[in-house]
Amino acid sequence: MPQFQNQDVIELALGASRLLVAPQAGGRLLSWTLGGAPIIHWPAAPDWSKPGLIRGGNPLLFPFIARQWVDGQVGRWRDAEGVVRDIPLHGFARDLPFAAQIAPQGDGVRMTLTDSASTRELYPFGFRFEAAYRLADETMLDVELTTTNTGDARMPYYAGHHFYFALPHAQRGEATIALPRNVHRRQLPDGTTAGAAPGETHYRFDDAQIIDRFHCLDGEPDVPVRIEMPSQQRAIEIDLCRPGSVSWYAVTTWSLAPDSDFYCVEPWLGLPDAIHTGLGLRWLEPGESEKAALRIRVSALPSG
Template identity: 30%
Template sequence: MSEPDPVPLSTGRARALVARRGAEPVAWSVGGVPLLWTADAAWWGRTAPVLFPVVGWSQGGHVRVDGIRRPMPVHGFAPAAEFRVVGRATDRVRLELTDGAETRDVYPFGFRLTVDWRLRPDRLAVVLTVANPGDRPLPYAVGLHPGFRWPLAGAPRAGHRVRFERPERAEVPVIAPGGLFSARRRPVPIDAEGVLALDDALFAGDALCFLDTASRRVRFENGRGQAILVDQPDFPHVALWSRPGAPFLSVESWTGHGDPEGFAGELAERPSIRLLAPGARVHHRARWLWEEGSGP
Protein backbone atom coordinates (compact mmCIF):
# COMPACT_ATOMS: atom_id res chain seq x y z
CA MET A 1 0.00 0.00 0.00
CA SER A 2 1.46 3.33 -1.06
CA GLU A 3 1.87 6.21 1.37
CA PRO A 4 -0.46 9.24 1.08
CA ASP A 5 0.87 12.14 -0.93
CA PRO A 6 2.74 14.79 1.07
CA VAL A 7 0.84 17.93 2.02
CA PRO A 8 1.95 20.87 -0.18
CA LEU A 9 2.63 24.26 1.43
CA SER A 10 3.25 27.53 -0.38
CA THR A 11 3.61 31.23 0.34
CA GLY A 12 5.36 33.87 -1.73
CA ARG A 13 8.52 32.32 -3.22
CA ALA A 14 8.60 29.46 -0.73
CA ARG A 15 7.40 25.89 -1.27
CA ALA A 16 7.41 22.82 0.98
CA LEU A 17 6.02 19.30 1.14
CA VAL A 18 5.23 17.60 4.46
CA ALA A 19 4.79 13.84 4.63
CA ARG A 20 2.44 12.14 7.07
CA ARG A 21 5.04 9.53 7.94
CA GLY A 22 7.22 11.03 10.63
CA ALA A 23 5.47 14.44 10.22
CA GLU A 24 8.46 15.01 7.96
CA PRO A 25 9.14 17.86 5.53
CA VAL A 26 10.47 16.13 2.43
CA ALA A 27 11.06 19.31 0.43
CA TRP A 28 11.62 23.00 1.17
CA SER A 29 12.75 25.66 -1.28
CA VAL A 30 12.88 29.44 -1.46
CA GLY A 31 12.97 31.18 -4.83
CA GLY A 32 13.57 27.84 -6.54
CA VAL A 33 16.61 27.05 -4.38
CA PRO A 34 16.17 23.59 -2.78
CA LEU A 35 17.36 23.59 0.83
CA LEU A 36 16.45 20.13 2.13
CA TRP A 37 18.26 17.22 0.55
CA THR A 38 16.41 14.53 -1.40
CA ALA A 39 16.39 11.29 0.59
CA ASP A 40 18.65 8.59 -0.85
CA ALA A 41 18.75 5.21 0.87
CA ALA A 42 22.37 4.79 -0.24
CA TRP A 43 23.24 7.49 2.30
CA TRP A 44 20.18 7.95 4.51
CA GLY A 45 16.60 7.19 3.56
CA ARG A 46 15.00 10.14 5.32
CA THR A 47 14.91 13.93 4.97
CA ALA A 48 13.74 15.58 8.21
CA PRO A 49 11.72 13.33 10.57
CA VAL A 50 10.34 14.30 13.97
CA LEU A 51 11.81 12.30 16.88
CA PHE A 52 9.75 10.97 19.84
CA PRO A 53 9.53 9.60 22.57
CA VAL A 54 13.32 9.24 22.80
CA VAL A 55 16.22 10.83 21.00
CA GLY A 56 19.25 8.73 20.15
CA TRP A 57 20.04 5.08 20.79
CA SER A 58 18.82 3.08 23.77
CA GLN A 59 20.90 0.46 25.57
CA GLY A 60 20.53 -2.80 23.63
CA GLY A 61 17.72 -1.29 21.56
CA HIS A 62 15.40 -1.36 24.58
CA VAL A 63 14.03 0.94 27.26
CA ARG A 64 12.90 -0.20 30.69
CA VAL A 65 9.47 0.84 31.96
CA ASP A 66 7.97 -0.60 35.15
CA GLY A 67 10.86 -3.05 35.26
CA ILE A 68 10.05 -4.49 31.82
CA ARG A 69 12.44 -4.22 28.86
CA ARG A 70 10.61 -2.89 25.81
CA PRO A 71 12.03 -2.52 22.28
CA MET A 72 12.66 1.07 21.20
CA PRO A 73 14.08 2.12 17.80
CA VAL A 74 16.74 4.78 17.53
CA HIS A 75 15.01 8.18 17.87
CA GLY A 76 11.80 6.46 18.97
CA PHE A 77 8.83 5.28 16.95
CA ALA A 78 7.62 8.67 15.64
CA PRO A 79 9.88 8.69 12.55
CA ALA A 80 8.13 5.57 11.23
CA ALA A 81 4.64 6.47 12.47
CA GLU A 82 1.77 7.65 10.31
CA PHE A 83 0.53 10.99 11.66
CA ARG A 84 -3.01 12.24 11.07
CA VAL A 85 -3.59 15.57 9.35
CA VAL A 86 -5.92 17.44 11.71
CA GLY A 87 -5.70 20.91 10.17
CA ARG A 88 -4.28 22.57 7.11
CA ALA A 89 -4.18 25.78 5.10
CA THR A 90 -2.15 26.95 2.12
CA ASP A 91 0.88 27.78 4.25
CA ARG A 92 0.52 25.44 7.25
CA VAL A 93 -0.37 21.95 8.37
CA ARG A 94 -1.06 20.36 11.74
CA LEU A 95 -0.32 16.67 12.24
CA GLU A 96 -1.06 14.53 15.28
CA LEU A 97 0.07 11.23 16.75
CA THR A 98 -1.63 9.63 19.77
CA ASP A 99 -1.10 6.44 21.70
CA GLY A 100 -2.68 3.18 20.59
CA ALA A 101 -2.22 -0.55 20.95
CA GLU A 102 1.05 -0.58 19.00
CA THR A 103 2.67 2.28 20.91
CA ARG A 104 1.53 0.99 24.31
CA ASP A 105 3.40 -2.28 23.75
CA VAL A 106 6.69 -0.35 23.73
CA TYR A 107 5.73 2.86 25.52
CA PRO A 108 2.88 2.23 27.99
CA PHE A 109 1.74 5.83 28.33
CA GLY A 110 -1.07 7.97 27.04
CA PHE A 111 0.22 10.87 24.93
CA ARG A 112 -0.64 13.34 22.19
CA LEU A 113 2.11 14.69 19.96
CA THR A 114 1.03 17.59 17.74
CA VAL A 115 3.32 18.97 15.03
CA ASP A 116 2.52 22.36 13.51
CA TRP A 117 4.53 23.29 10.42
CA ARG A 118 4.18 26.83 9.08
CA LEU A 119 5.82 28.15 5.93
CA ARG A 120 6.89 31.78 5.58
CA PRO A 121 8.58 33.44 2.57
CA ASP A 122 12.04 32.93 4.10
CA ARG A 123 11.53 30.23 6.75
CA LEU A 124 9.92 26.97 7.80
CA ALA A 125 8.80 27.00 11.43
CA VAL A 126 7.55 24.21 13.67
CA VAL A 127 5.97 23.80 17.08
CA LEU A 128 6.03 20.35 18.69
CA THR A 129 3.40 20.05 21.42
CA VAL A 130 3.51 17.12 23.83
CA ALA A 131 0.41 16.52 25.97
CA ASN A 132 -0.04 14.01 28.79
CA PRO A 133 -3.67 12.85 29.08
CA GLY A 134 -2.66 10.06 31.47
CA ASP A 135 -2.58 9.81 35.24
CA ARG A 136 1.17 9.49 35.78
CA PRO A 137 4.22 11.48 34.65
CA LEU A 138 5.13 11.07 30.99
CA PRO A 139 8.85 10.52 30.28
CA TYR A 140 9.75 11.89 26.86
CA ALA A 141 12.24 13.56 24.56
CA VAL A 142 11.61 15.21 21.20
CA GLY A 143 13.86 16.23 18.36
CA LEU A 144 14.17 17.47 14.79
CA HIS A 145 16.47 15.78 12.29
CA PRO A 146 16.67 17.87 9.08
CA GLY A 147 19.14 17.05 6.35
CA PHE A 148 20.17 20.27 4.59
CA ARG A 149 21.94 20.21 1.24
CA TRP A 150 25.71 20.17 1.39
CA PRO A 151 26.84 21.83 -0.81
CA LEU A 152 24.19 24.48 -0.25
CA ALA A 153 22.77 26.60 -3.09
CA GLY A 154 25.36 25.47 -5.63
CA ALA A 155 28.40 26.67 -3.69
CA PRO A 156 31.56 24.53 -3.64
CA ARG A 157 31.44 21.84 -0.96
CA ALA A 158 34.66 23.15 0.56
CA GLY A 159 34.21 26.35 2.51
CA HIS A 160 31.00 25.39 4.30
CA ARG A 161 30.96 25.95 8.03
CA VAL A 162 28.73 25.96 11.07
CA ARG A 163 28.65 29.08 13.21
CA PHE A 164 27.27 28.94 16.76
CA GLU A 165 25.94 32.21 18.15
CA ARG A 166 28.15 31.86 21.23
CA PRO A 167 31.46 30.13 21.96
CA GLU A 168 31.07 26.40 22.66
CA ARG A 169 33.28 23.72 24.19
CA ALA A 170 35.74 22.37 21.62
CA GLU A 171 34.97 18.75 22.47
CA VAL A 172 32.08 16.33 22.17
CA PRO A 173 31.29 12.91 23.65
CA VAL A 174 32.79 9.89 21.93
CA ILE A 175 29.97 7.73 20.57
CA ALA A 176 30.52 4.15 21.71
CA PRO A 177 29.34 0.99 19.89
CA GLY A 178 25.58 0.79 19.75
CA GLY A 179 25.26 4.58 19.54
CA LEU A 180 25.77 5.01 23.29
CA PHE A 181 27.40 8.03 24.88
CA SER A 182 30.75 7.32 26.50
CA ALA A 183 32.40 9.34 29.26
CA ARG A 184 35.32 10.01 26.91
CA ARG A 185 35.54 13.20 24.84
CA ARG A 186 37.11 13.98 21.50
CA PRO A 187 38.28 17.39 20.33
CA VAL A 188 36.57 19.25 17.53
CA PRO A 189 38.23 22.16 15.68
CA ILE A 190 35.70 24.81 16.69
CA ASP A 191 37.37 28.18 17.12
CA ALA A 192 37.03 30.74 19.92
CA GLU A 193 34.18 32.48 18.10
CA GLY A 194 32.13 29.30 17.74
CA VAL A 195 32.93 28.59 14.07
CA LEU A 196 33.43 25.03 12.87
CA ALA A 197 34.82 24.48 9.36
CA LEU A 198 33.17 21.44 7.80
CA ASP A 199 34.93 18.53 6.17
CA ASP A 200 34.17 14.85 5.77
CA ALA A 201 36.75 13.74 8.34
CA LEU A 202 34.68 15.31 11.12
CA PHE A 203 32.01 12.64 10.67
CA ALA A 204 34.21 9.57 10.38
CA GLY A 205 33.62 8.93 14.09
CA ASP A 206 29.83 9.45 14.10
CA ALA A 207 27.82 12.56 15.00
CA LEU A 208 29.13 15.62 16.80
CA CYS A 209 26.78 16.03 19.77
CA PHE A 210 27.01 19.40 21.52
CA LEU A 211 25.14 18.98 24.81
CA ASP A 212 23.70 21.84 26.85
CA THR A 213 24.92 24.45 24.42
CA ALA A 214 25.28 28.11 25.25
CA SER A 215 23.83 28.82 21.79
CA ARG A 216 20.21 28.61 20.72
CA ARG A 217 21.01 29.66 17.16
CA VAL A 218 23.25 27.78 14.77
CA ARG A 219 24.03 28.97 11.25
CA PHE A 220 24.98 26.59 8.40
CA GLU A 221 26.93 28.78 5.95
CA ASN A 222 28.10 28.05 2.43
CA GLY A 223 30.98 30.55 2.25
CA ARG A 224 29.15 32.77 -0.25
CA GLY A 225 27.12 34.78 2.25
CA GLN A 226 24.17 32.39 2.12
CA ALA A 227 23.06 30.36 5.12
CA ILE A 228 20.36 28.40 6.89
CA LEU A 229 19.85 29.68 10.41
CA VAL A 230 18.54 27.03 12.81
CA ASP A 231 16.78 28.88 15.62
CA GLN A 232 15.87 26.47 18.43
CA PRO A 233 14.89 28.33 21.61
CA ASP A 234 13.40 25.25 23.29
CA PHE A 235 16.12 22.70 22.49
CA PRO A 236 19.31 22.57 24.61
CA HIS A 237 21.30 20.13 22.46
CA VAL A 238 22.64 20.35 18.88
CA ALA A 239 23.91 17.40 16.86
CA LEU A 240 25.77 17.70 13.57
CA TRP A 241 25.70 14.54 11.49
CA SER A 242 26.61 13.41 8.03
CA ARG A 243 28.54 10.60 6.40
CA PRO A 244 31.84 11.16 4.61
CA GLY A 245 30.95 12.24 1.08
CA ALA A 246 27.20 12.43 1.71
CA PRO A 247 25.37 15.37 0.08
CA PHE A 248 23.74 16.58 3.29
CA LEU A 249 24.41 17.98 6.73
CA SER A 250 21.98 17.29 9.55
CA VAL A 251 21.71 20.11 12.08
CA GLU A 252 19.61 18.35 14.71
CA SER A 253 17.69 19.96 17.58
CA TRP A 254 17.23 17.73 20.64
CA THR A 255 15.70 17.95 24.09
CA GLY A 256 17.28 14.62 25.06
CA HIS A 257 20.05 12.30 23.92
CA GLY A 258 21.10 8.66 23.81
CA ASP A 259 21.82 6.38 26.74
CA PRO A 260 25.25 6.49 28.37
CA GLU A 261 27.30 3.32 28.30
CA GLY A 262 26.18 0.85 30.95
CA PHE A 263 22.85 2.57 31.64
CA ALA A 264 20.34 0.07 33.07
CA GLY A 265 17.76 2.31 34.70
CA GLU A 266 14.15 3.08 33.94
CA LEU A 267 13.26 5.34 31.00
CA ALA A 268 12.24 8.03 33.49
CA GLU A 269 15.80 7.94 34.89
CA ARG A 270 17.51 8.34 31.52
CA PRO A 271 19.81 11.37 31.46
CA SER A 272 18.12 14.42 29.91
CA ILE A 273 14.68 12.74 29.74
CA ARG A 274 11.83 15.06 30.70
CA LEU A 275 8.82 14.23 32.87
CA LEU A 276 5.52 15.84 31.90
CA ALA A 277 2.93 15.99 34.68
CA PRO A 278 -0.51 14.38 34.24
CA GLY A 279 -2.83 16.73 32.38
CA ALA A 280 0.01 19.01 31.30
CA ARG A 281 1.31 19.95 27.87
CA VAL A 282 4.47 21.65 26.67
CA HIS A 283 5.60 23.35 23.46
CA HIS A 284 8.98 23.08 21.72
CA ARG A 285 9.61 25.66 18.98
CA ALA A 286 12.14 25.88 16.19
CA ARG A 287 12.51 27.50 12.81
CA TRP A 288 14.82 27.26 9.82
CA LEU A 289 15.52 30.59 8.11
CA TRP A 290 17.05 30.96 4.66
CA GLU A 291 19.48 33.88 4.61
CA GLU A 292 20.20 34.87 1.04
CA GLY A 293 23.23 37.07 0.60
CA SER A 294 23.41 37.85 4.32
CA GLY A 295 27.21 37.84 4.44
CA PRO A 296 29.49 35.70 6.61
Protein backbone atom coordinates (compact mmCIF):
# COMPACT_ATOMS: atom_id res chain seq x y z
CA MET A 1 0.00 0.00 0.00
CA PRO A 2 1.17 3.59 -0.57
CA GLN A 3 2.51 5.51 2.42
CA PHE A 4 1.33 8.93 3.60
CA GLN A 5 2.63 10.50 6.81
CA ASN A 6 4.14 7.07 7.58
CA GLN A 7 0.72 5.44 7.38
CA ASP A 8 -0.63 2.84 4.96
CA VAL A 9 -3.27 4.43 2.74
CA ILE A 10 -5.39 3.67 -0.28
CA GLU A 11 -5.03 6.15 -3.13
CA LEU A 12 -7.74 6.63 -5.73
CA ALA A 13 -7.05 8.83 -8.72
CA LEU A 14 -9.07 9.89 -11.75
CA GLY A 15 -7.73 12.63 -13.97
CA ALA A 16 -6.74 15.55 -11.75
CA SER A 17 -8.70 14.15 -8.80
CA ARG A 18 -6.90 12.30 -5.98
CA LEU A 19 -8.37 10.67 -2.88
CA LEU A 20 -6.49 9.26 0.12
CA VAL A 21 -8.23 6.86 2.53
CA ALA A 22 -6.97 5.12 5.69
CA PRO A 23 -9.20 2.11 6.45
CA GLN A 24 -7.23 1.20 9.60
CA ALA A 25 -7.88 4.66 11.07
CA GLY A 26 -11.65 4.60 11.39
CA GLY A 27 -12.26 4.20 7.66
CA ARG A 28 -11.14 7.81 7.36
CA LEU A 29 -11.19 9.72 4.11
CA LEU A 30 -8.04 11.77 4.67
CA SER A 31 -8.00 14.16 1.76
CA TRP A 32 -9.42 14.97 -1.62
CA THR A 33 -7.44 17.18 -3.97
CA LEU A 34 -8.33 18.44 -7.42
CA GLY A 35 -5.43 19.61 -9.54
CA GLY A 36 -3.36 19.66 -6.35
CA ALA A 37 -5.77 22.05 -4.59
CA PRO A 38 -7.35 20.69 -1.39
CA ILE A 39 -11.11 20.15 -1.37
CA ILE A 40 -11.05 18.21 1.92
CA HIS A 41 -8.61 19.56 4.52
CA TRP A 42 -5.94 17.41 6.18
CA PRO A 43 -3.35 18.80 8.63
CA ALA A 44 0.37 18.68 7.87
CA ALA A 45 1.40 17.18 11.23
CA PRO A 46 -1.50 15.28 12.84
CA ASP A 47 -1.25 13.13 15.96
CA TRP A 48 -1.71 9.66 14.50
CA SER A 49 -1.78 8.11 17.98
CA LYS A 50 -5.32 9.48 18.32
CA PRO A 51 -6.77 9.29 14.79
CA GLY A 52 -10.34 9.94 15.92
CA LEU A 53 -9.32 13.39 17.19
CA ILE A 54 -7.48 14.59 14.06
CA ARG A 55 -9.08 17.75 12.68
CA GLY A 56 -9.38 16.82 9.03
CA GLY A 57 -10.73 14.46 6.41
CA ASN A 58 -14.11 12.87 7.06
CA PRO A 59 -14.57 11.02 10.36
CA LEU A 60 -17.40 8.47 10.17
CA LEU A 61 -20.00 8.94 12.91
CA PHE A 62 -21.62 5.68 14.09
CA PRO A 63 -23.69 4.34 15.80
CA PHE A 64 -24.67 7.71 17.28
CA ILE A 65 -23.69 11.28 16.45
CA ALA A 66 -21.97 13.72 18.82
CA ARG A 67 -22.93 13.75 22.51
CA GLN A 68 -25.50 11.64 24.36
CA TRP A 69 -26.61 12.49 27.89
CA VAL A 70 -28.17 10.59 30.81
CA ASP A 71 -29.15 12.39 34.05
CA GLY A 72 -26.77 15.27 33.34
CA GLN A 73 -23.82 13.01 32.48
CA VAL A 74 -22.33 13.24 29.01
CA GLY A 75 -21.16 10.17 27.10
CA ARG A 76 -23.93 7.86 28.26
CA TRP A 77 -27.11 6.44 26.76
CA ARG A 78 -30.14 4.55 28.06
CA ASP A 79 -31.60 1.66 26.07
CA ALA A 80 -35.25 0.64 25.82
CA GLU A 81 -34.91 -1.61 28.90
CA GLY A 82 -33.45 1.21 30.97
CA VAL A 83 -29.85 -0.04 30.92
CA VAL A 84 -27.33 2.83 30.83
CA ARG A 85 -24.09 2.39 28.89
CA ASP A 86 -21.09 4.53 27.99
CA ILE A 87 -20.70 5.78 24.41
CA PRO A 88 -17.82 7.90 23.05
CA LEU A 89 -18.29 11.27 21.37
CA HIS A 90 -19.53 10.62 17.81
CA GLY A 91 -19.66 6.88 18.52
CA PHE A 92 -16.83 4.37 18.20
CA ALA A 93 -16.46 3.81 14.44
CA ARG A 94 -13.99 6.65 13.88
CA ASP A 95 -11.51 4.95 16.24
CA LEU A 96 -11.67 1.40 14.86
CA PRO A 97 -10.07 -0.35 11.87
CA PHE A 98 -12.25 -1.14 8.86
CA ALA A 99 -11.73 -3.88 6.30
CA ALA A 100 -11.35 -2.47 2.79
CA GLN A 101 -12.05 -3.61 -0.75
CA ILE A 102 -10.98 -1.56 -3.76
CA ALA A 103 -13.37 -1.56 -6.71
CA PRO A 104 -12.17 -3.57 -9.74
CA GLN A 105 -12.09 -0.38 -11.82
CA GLY A 106 -9.85 1.30 -9.22
CA ASP A 107 -12.18 4.28 -8.91
CA GLY A 108 -13.67 3.47 -5.50
CA VAL A 109 -13.31 1.72 -2.17
CA ARG A 110 -15.77 0.08 0.22
CA MET A 111 -14.83 -0.20 3.90
CA THR A 112 -16.61 -2.36 6.44
CA LEU A 113 -16.86 -2.43 10.22
CA THR A 114 -18.67 -5.22 12.08
CA ASP A 115 -19.56 -5.73 15.70
CA SER A 116 -17.13 -7.28 18.18
CA ALA A 117 -17.02 -8.08 21.88
CA SER A 118 -15.73 -4.57 22.61
CA THR A 119 -18.41 -2.79 20.56
CA ARG A 120 -21.17 -4.91 22.12
CA GLU A 121 -20.17 -3.61 25.57
CA LEU A 122 -21.07 -0.11 24.37
CA TYR A 123 -23.77 -0.99 21.85
CA PRO A 124 -25.24 -4.49 22.28
CA PHE A 125 -26.20 -5.15 18.67
CA GLY A 126 -24.95 -7.13 15.72
CA PHE A 127 -24.24 -4.78 12.80
CA ARG A 128 -22.38 -4.21 9.58
CA PHE A 129 -21.50 -0.58 8.86
CA GLU A 130 -20.08 0.20 5.42
CA ALA A 131 -18.67 3.38 3.92
CA ALA A 132 -18.08 3.62 0.18
CA TYR A 133 -16.32 6.33 -1.82
CA ARG A 134 -16.29 6.44 -5.62
CA LEU A 135 -14.94 9.05 -8.01
CA ALA A 136 -17.82 9.42 -10.45
CA ASP A 137 -15.55 11.66 -12.50
CA GLU A 138 -12.68 13.93 -11.55
CA THR A 139 -15.03 16.57 -10.11
CA MET A 140 -17.64 14.31 -8.47
CA LEU A 141 -17.40 12.07 -5.42
CA ASP A 142 -20.17 9.60 -4.56
CA VAL A 143 -20.40 8.63 -0.88
CA GLU A 144 -22.58 5.94 0.69
CA LEU A 145 -23.14 4.75 4.25
CA THR A 146 -24.89 1.38 4.49
CA THR A 147 -26.04 0.04 7.84
CA THR A 148 -27.26 -3.52 8.33
CA ASN A 149 -28.73 -5.15 11.43
CA THR A 150 -27.06 -8.58 11.56
CA GLY A 151 -28.43 -9.42 15.00
CA ASP A 152 -31.74 -10.67 16.32
CA ALA A 153 -32.95 -7.51 18.10
CA ARG A 154 -34.34 -4.22 16.80
CA MET A 155 -31.40 -1.82 16.46
CA PRO A 156 -31.33 1.98 16.97
CA TYR A 157 -28.80 4.15 15.15
CA TYR A 158 -28.17 7.52 13.52
CA ALA A 159 -25.00 7.86 11.49
CA GLY A 160 -23.38 10.79 9.72
CA HIS A 161 -20.41 12.54 8.17
CA HIS A 162 -17.99 15.18 9.44
CA PHE A 163 -16.47 16.65 6.24
CA TYR A 164 -13.65 19.14 6.88
CA PHE A 165 -13.78 21.37 3.79
CA ALA A 166 -10.64 23.36 3.12
CA LEU A 167 -11.37 27.08 3.64
CA PRO A 168 -8.59 29.51 4.64
CA HIS A 169 -9.88 31.46 7.62
CA ALA A 170 -9.15 34.82 5.96
CA GLN A 171 -11.71 33.91 3.27
CA ARG A 172 -14.64 33.20 5.60
CA GLY A 173 -16.07 36.69 5.17
CA GLU A 174 -16.62 36.20 1.45
CA ALA A 175 -17.40 32.47 1.36
CA THR A 176 -21.06 31.47 1.60
CA ILE A 177 -23.24 28.43 2.16
CA ALA A 178 -26.71 27.97 0.68
CA LEU A 179 -29.01 25.38 2.27
CA PRO A 180 -32.34 23.75 1.43
CA ARG A 181 -35.41 24.77 3.44
CA ASN A 182 -34.74 24.13 7.11
CA VAL A 183 -35.40 24.86 10.74
CA HIS A 184 -32.43 25.12 13.06
CA ARG A 185 -31.63 23.68 16.47
CA ARG A 186 -28.58 23.28 18.69
CA GLN A 187 -27.59 21.23 21.72
CA LEU A 188 -27.51 23.27 24.92
CA PRO A 189 -24.74 22.98 27.55
CA ASP A 190 -26.90 20.68 29.72
CA GLY A 191 -27.40 18.26 26.84
CA THR A 192 -30.96 19.22 26.01
CA THR A 193 -31.86 20.14 22.44
CA ALA A 194 -33.22 23.61 21.75
CA GLY A 195 -36.60 23.98 20.11
CA ALA A 196 -36.77 24.49 16.36
CA ALA A 197 -36.51 28.03 14.98
CA PRO A 198 -36.99 29.17 11.38
CA GLY A 199 -33.76 28.78 9.45
CA GLU A 200 -32.26 30.93 6.74
CA THR A 201 -31.07 29.41 3.49
CA HIS A 202 -27.97 31.61 2.98
CA TYR A 203 -25.13 32.39 5.39
CA ARG A 204 -21.57 33.67 5.28
CA PHE A 205 -18.99 31.50 6.96
CA ASP A 206 -17.93 34.31 9.30
CA ASP A 207 -21.43 34.32 10.84
CA ALA A 208 -20.87 33.14 14.42
CA GLN A 209 -24.49 31.97 14.64
CA ILE A 210 -23.81 28.92 12.49
CA ILE A 211 -21.12 27.43 14.71
CA ASP A 212 -22.51 24.11 15.95
CA ARG A 213 -25.92 24.76 14.39
CA PHE A 214 -28.12 21.87 13.22
CA HIS A 215 -29.94 22.89 10.03
CA CYS A 216 -32.81 20.36 10.12
CA LEU A 217 -34.15 19.76 6.63
CA ASP A 218 -37.77 20.73 6.06
CA GLY A 219 -38.85 17.85 3.83
CA GLU A 220 -36.84 16.46 0.95
CA PRO A 221 -34.16 18.98 -0.13
CA ASP A 222 -35.27 20.90 -3.22
CA VAL A 223 -31.73 22.15 -3.89
CA PRO A 224 -28.26 20.89 -2.99
CA VAL A 225 -26.16 22.39 -0.25
CA ARG A 226 -23.88 24.85 -2.06
CA ILE A 227 -20.62 26.34 -0.82
CA GLU A 228 -19.08 29.21 -2.79
CA MET A 229 -15.46 30.33 -2.30
CA PRO A 230 -14.83 33.34 -4.54
CA SER A 231 -11.10 33.66 -3.81
CA GLN A 232 -10.63 30.09 -4.94
CA GLN A 233 -13.12 30.52 -7.81
CA ARG A 234 -14.71 27.30 -6.61
CA ALA A 235 -18.17 26.02 -5.73
CA ILE A 236 -18.91 22.77 -3.92
CA GLU A 237 -22.36 21.20 -4.07
CA ILE A 238 -23.60 18.39 -1.84
CA ASP A 239 -26.55 16.57 -3.41
CA LEU A 240 -28.56 14.92 -0.63
CA CYS A 241 -31.25 13.43 -2.90
CA ARG A 242 -29.64 10.34 -4.37
CA PRO A 243 -31.44 7.27 -5.77
CA GLY A 244 -32.14 4.59 -3.17
CA SER A 245 -31.09 6.74 -0.23
CA VAL A 246 -32.93 7.28 3.02
CA SER A 247 -33.62 10.92 3.91
CA TRP A 248 -30.92 12.98 5.57
CA TYR A 249 -32.20 14.68 8.71
CA ALA A 250 -29.88 17.66 9.11
CA VAL A 251 -26.76 19.44 7.90
CA THR A 252 -24.56 20.72 10.72
CA THR A 253 -22.08 23.60 10.36
CA TRP A 254 -19.07 23.83 12.68
CA SER A 255 -15.47 24.96 12.93
CA LEU A 256 -12.98 24.78 15.78
CA ALA A 257 -11.78 28.39 15.96
CA PRO A 258 -11.84 31.67 14.02
CA ASP A 259 -8.35 30.96 12.66
CA SER A 260 -9.03 27.35 11.59
CA ASP A 261 -8.39 26.84 7.88
CA PHE A 262 -11.37 24.55 7.49
CA TYR A 263 -15.11 24.58 7.94
CA CYS A 264 -17.12 21.44 8.58
CA VAL A 265 -20.38 20.81 6.71
CA GLU A 266 -21.84 17.59 8.07
CA PRO A 267 -24.82 15.65 6.68
CA TRP A 268 -26.44 13.73 9.55
CA LEU A 269 -29.21 11.13 9.74
CA GLY A 270 -30.22 12.32 13.23
CA LEU A 271 -29.36 14.80 15.95
CA PRO A 272 -27.15 14.36 19.01
CA ASP A 273 -28.99 12.53 21.81
CA ALA A 274 -31.66 11.29 19.39
CA ILE A 275 -31.69 7.99 21.30
CA HIS A 276 -33.48 9.95 24.05
CA THR A 277 -35.24 12.74 22.12
CA GLY A 278 -36.25 10.79 19.01
CA LEU A 279 -35.03 13.62 16.73
CA GLY A 280 -33.83 11.57 13.77
CA LEU A 281 -33.60 8.27 15.63
CA ARG A 282 -33.68 5.38 13.17
CA TRP A 283 -34.50 1.71 13.81
CA LEU A 284 -33.51 -1.37 11.83
CA GLU A 285 -35.28 -4.68 12.24
CA PRO A 286 -33.17 -7.88 12.26
CA GLY A 287 -31.83 -8.48 8.76
CA GLU A 288 -32.83 -5.00 7.58
CA SER A 289 -30.39 -2.72 5.75
CA GLU A 290 -30.54 0.87 4.55
CA LYS A 291 -28.31 3.21 2.59
CA ALA A 292 -27.65 6.93 3.04
CA ALA A 293 -26.07 8.41 -0.09
CA LEU A 294 -24.83 11.79 -1.28
CA ARG A 295 -22.76 13.25 -4.10
CA ILE A 296 -20.19 16.04 -3.79
CA ARG A 297 -19.51 18.03 -6.95
CA VAL A 298 -16.81 20.67 -7.45
CA SER A 299 -17.21 23.33 -10.13
CA ALA A 300 -15.61 26.61 -11.11
CA LEU A 301 -17.22 29.92 -10.29
CA PRO A 302 -17.49 32.39 -13.15
CA SER A 303 -14.55 34.78 -13.10
CA GLY A 304 -15.23 38.42 -12.48
